[in-house]
Amino acid sequence: MQYSVLATDYDGTLATEGAVDSATLTALERYRHRGGRLLLVTGRQLDELLEVFPHGHLFAGIVAENGGVFYQPAQGITRRLAEPLPPVLIDTLKARGVGPISQGQIVVATWEPHGETVEHTVRELALAATVIRNKKAVMVLPQGVNKASGLAVALADLGVEPAQVVGVGDAENDRSLLESSGLGVAVGNAVPELKALADRVMTGDRGAGVQELIAWLLTQA
Template sequence: MVQNYKLLCVDLDGTLLTDSKEISQETLEAIRAAKAKDVKVAIATGRALFSALSVGSSFNNDDDHIIASNGAIIKHLALEPLVRENPFSYDQLVRIIDTASEQGLSPVFFSTEQAYTTSTSDFQMYLGFGSGTNNVFNKQSISLIPSTKDLKELIRQEHIKIQKCNIHTLGDGQKRFLHNALKREGEFEMLFSTNPALEITAKGVTKGNGVAVLAEALGIRQQEVIAVGDSENDISMLSYAGLGIAMENAIPAVKNVASYITESNNNNGIARVIRKFIL
């Protein structure tokens, strides 16, 4: 019996987007064809919500969802409130800041609307993320804070909800220290991105859990879900989905859990998935 898939969840960077941070016309047309068959399409990304929304608008369809910050945020493109929001507690943020400071590192924190950092180099890096109209960071969406003390005070006084943290410029020793120190707390999900950066969310917050929550909210069964990705943060959603698919450019660990490997992000891999399994 041919499985009738009802939800397609796709990663952004290295999956839906080409290396030039664009969605190909062929892929856009395939997505529209999938929607014409009443298949729901969701972006599932490690990016913060404000960054992911800039891509979601390309779909030209209000009946879509975004899973942002590795599962901490789930949002219907056209509706409020959020389907789910799972931020850190203030005490958790302080522990992350203090632990990173021991290694001379400054975390980058993400809310639904903005990023915050005390690192000048990270501030400049995010301002240069992408190019031209594809650069979703600007001086309104990322704030350079003078000190960690000021950062703590800003978050506390303004009651800012932070859903995800990235810690950049990690050496091997720093990676081990941070991972082991925060793991002892038992309050965090941690994984390494290809940047390289340590990505941190609250315990239980993963893309896989986000996809599961969205599927349940939509009344879609696990076996009716396709998930496609290329990086470590995609493993949980590929493992959850009825059909987990890796990009040709995916890291080996992602390919190991996938049931199928499609073309690369630069060769319309998502369009191929849609044509093979949905249309």
């Protein structure tokens, strides 16, 4: 195949309301059967992802926490790809009424309407951190950590060049994933910003769009 790796977002891309349907799983298996390898590149925390998605074994690697964590399902090995943010961030956010707050191994996350407060707090504390939006989600990650940086680690593990990768997503935080892939793809329900920069836009939404993409990829052999 021209593209030997498919790197896909989870929520809003593979999954609908947190679940992946059987037709999409079948399409992923078909891609693997033809020699392709799969990477999952998600903003979700790893433990949470594995609870709702029991098919992690289909993937050669899982980049979680928007690039902060790399998990190798076959080996059961998890690597942190950055140092966690200092506790003062969460303490200050809580004092300013931000909540709920979710803390992963690396990411600190909350929801709108707290985005402006989070950005102000990061600036005020002079943290080497970046605030990343994902629709209504607001994530804080160490500077330089995003889906592109996590993908680079996963590709180095596989010994694959970015030109061989198709990256597919639906939201603002998928921008770096698409830009760092040989072919950037947006599913039909993607935000306009992502569709504008994508090399291809699928007509199908979420899993149906991924199925459509895989069917096209298998014709490019």
